[in-house]
Amino acid sequence: MAPADPVLHALERLFGDRGVDLAALRAEDCLADALDWDSMDVVDLGMELRRHHGVEIPEDIDQIDTIAKLRAFFP
Structure with a gap:
């Protein structure tokens, strides 16, 4: 299931294979x-x-x- 957050969804599609727990990223990281x-x-x-x-x-x-900063571009 894709994350509800569109920024996390995009990051997962592109960088999900890098072994980073994207859900653990904080907004300011x-x-x-x-x-x-x-x-x-x-x-x-x-x-x-x-x-x-x-x-x-x-x-x-x-x-x-x-x-x-990425989330600022979403309505």
Whole structure:
């Protein structure tokens, strides 16, 4: 079953295979540190949110480094 939180859902689809307990992430945790992601992962996350959730993330998505900041783009 997919998480009810669309941000966690997108993170799970993209990074679920990295052995990180995404449900244990706090809103203020640094995603780059928790997920050990690179710049392409950031682009993939932006595309995932746009494609599956209709959320437009700005070009400077690399500055959006926490779940709390990502949630700000959801209605």
